[in-house]
Amino acid sequence: MQGFIYDQPAARVIFGIGAFDRLAEEVTRLGATRVLVLATPEQRGDAAEAVRRLGGLSAGVFAEAVMHVPIETAREAREMARRLDADCCVAIGGGSTIGLGKAIALESGLPILALPTTYAGSEMTPIYGITEAGIKKTGRDRGVLPKTVIYDPALTLTLPPRIAGPSGMNAIAHCVEGLYAPDANPIISLFAAEGIRALGRSLPVVVREPGNIEARSDALYGAWLAGTVLGAVSIGIHHKLCHTLGGTFNLPHAEVHTVILPHAMAFNREAAPDAMQIVAEALGVKDAARGIYDLAVAIGAPVALKDIGMPEDGLERAAELATLNPYANPRRVEYAGVLKLLRNAYAGRLE
Ligand code: NAD
Numbered sequence: 489m490q491g492f493i494y495d496q497p498a499a500r501v502i503f504g505i506g507a508f509d510r511l512a513e514e515v516t517r518l519g520a521t522r523v524l525v526l527a528t529p530e531q532r533g534d535a536a537e538a539v540r541r542l543g544g545l546s547a548g549v550f551a552e553a554v555m556h557v558p559i560e561t562a563r564e565a566r567e568m569a570r571r572l573d574a575d576c577c578v579a580i581g582g583g584s585t586i587g588l589g590k591a592i593a594l595e596s597g598l599p600i601l602a603l604p605t606t607y608a609g610s611e612m613t614p615i616y617g618i619t620e621a622g623i624k625k626t627g628r629d630r631g632v633l634p635k636t637v638i639y640d641p642a643l644t645l646t647l648p649p650r651i652a653g654p655s656g657m658n659a660i661a662h663c664v665e666g667l668y669a670p671d672a673n674p675i676i677s678l679f680a681a682e683g684i685r686a687l688g689r690s691l692p693v694v695v696r697e698p699g700n701i702e703a704r705s706d707a708l709y710g711a712w713l714a715g716t717v718l719g720a721v722s723i724g725i726h727h728k729l730c731h732t733l734g735g736t737f738n739l740p741h742a743e744v745h746t747v748i749l750p751h752a753m754a755f756n757r758e759a760a761p762d763a764m765q766i767v768a769e770a771l772g773v774k775d776a777a778r779g780i781y782d783l784a785v786a787i788g789a790p791v792a793l794k795d796i797g798m799p800e801d802g803l804e805r806a807a808e809l810a811t812l813n814p815y816a817n818p819r820r821v822e823y824a825g826v827l828k829l830l831r832n833a834y835a836g837r838l839e
Contacts, residue, residue: 492673496720497614500636501712505701508603508640511541511578518599518635520576522547524569524592526585528554534580534605534643547572553585555741556734559620562591569596579634580643582606582655583741590616590632600634605643607655607687607707608742609662609715612637624735633719639712641705649695653787654742656691656707659714660684660780661745664753665724666717667763670816676720677766679713684770686710688783695787724817725810726752729826732810733798743796746789751833753777755826759819781838792836803830 502510515523523545527535532551539546550565569577569592579589580603587610589600594616602611614633617626647655663680666672687710693703729752730744754777757764764776773779781791790796807827814821832839 489674493671494673494675496675496716497630497633499612499634501639502636503639503709503712505642505705506640507638508537508643509541510638511538511601511603512543512545514601514636514638515542515545515576515578518576518601520599521545522572522574523576523578524565524572524574525549526553526565526577526579526588527551527581528585531581531585531605534603538578538580538603542578547574553581553588555584556619556624557584557587557591557617559618562588562618566592566595569598574598576601578603579611580605583608583610586610586634587617589634591618593632594629597631600632601636601638602634603638603640603643604708604711606647606651607659607711607714609659609711609718612712612715613719615719624731626731637712639708641701641708644704644708645699645701647698649698649788651742652698652707653691653695653784653789654740654746656687656694656711656787657746657749657780657784657789658742659711660687660783661726661730661749662714662718662723663687664749664763664767664776664780665726666721667766668724668756668760668818669721671721673721676717680717681766681770683710683713683717684767686713688771691783691787722816724752724815725755725819725821725826728815728817728821729806729810729830732806733793736806736809737798737802739793739797743790744793746784747791747793747796747833747836750777750781750784750791750838751829753780754832754839755829756818763818777838793830793834795836798834800834803827803834806830
């Protein structure tokens, strides 16, 4: 075995059906008494449930979170936190809401308690992103990592299959790239393999039977593992492409991950055989990239960029941008190879 560094930015994790009821106790454990609850407008109801559980610990609600944390929204939320003299943020929602919490923490140092309701994994990472003048800037700062994460599968029962499927594929993408990252390590690889196993078996059930709490629990467990992987090691061509396509062409986040993943894996197939073997075993298939593609089809998720709003005449620009400052990747990232990958992804044709 090669030497490695294991440097896990840990959060306290409470997992279980009904764990939402422990919210007030966990806030108190953080020493907080004036909580600002964050949510999207669509999840105002979840925010109200959090307020009910917080009782006198709640100072207010900001239910204006939107995708990719526009700086204007971050400023408004920061201002509200200041005005309320908040000493903690409770973020109930997906990556967008948790991202808003991180934008507040980045400036104020306020602790975040996250209640994830999708499978995106942001709650386990020190990665933040803020969008200013159409450009999303991301960075890593341990200060934005939530201090406590409460995973209650019951909160995901309302996540519609059309969002749940791609969200789960987004989580699988974290696991796959974690397996071939230059700073991969044996512990994180165990998390990644188990994350793929859990999501691979649960996602088809989640979309078929959205009320199946066992499958919801399994998927959320996989999402926790995937988020941990993303928070611990670096990412490669897949995430770079998704950031480029999402940022420049405004494509939907989880859907882009779903479409690109099998093609990024086919691109890296020969250069990362051990990682591909682990993915194939976790899914119980022969070819890892094909297994991921088939999983997307099985859960009714998109498999072609042309179906999620990508303009065909933008493929060359995307290939240029993605090869400008490439992330470390098992196979050398060069224009011709990336353009071919993108053309295949555009058509939904896996090599
Ligand atoms: P999201 O947070 O934007 O949520 C999508 C929609 O689903 C929203 O309308 C939300 O209100 C709704 N929703 C969420 N949970 C629900 C539930 N249980 N029931 C009903 N509706 C629900 O989507 P996402 O994919 O979780 O997050 C995407 C964002 O997160 C992107 O901006 C992405 O860049 C970011 N992200 C960041 C990291 C990180 O480590 N920093 C990791 C992954 C994703």
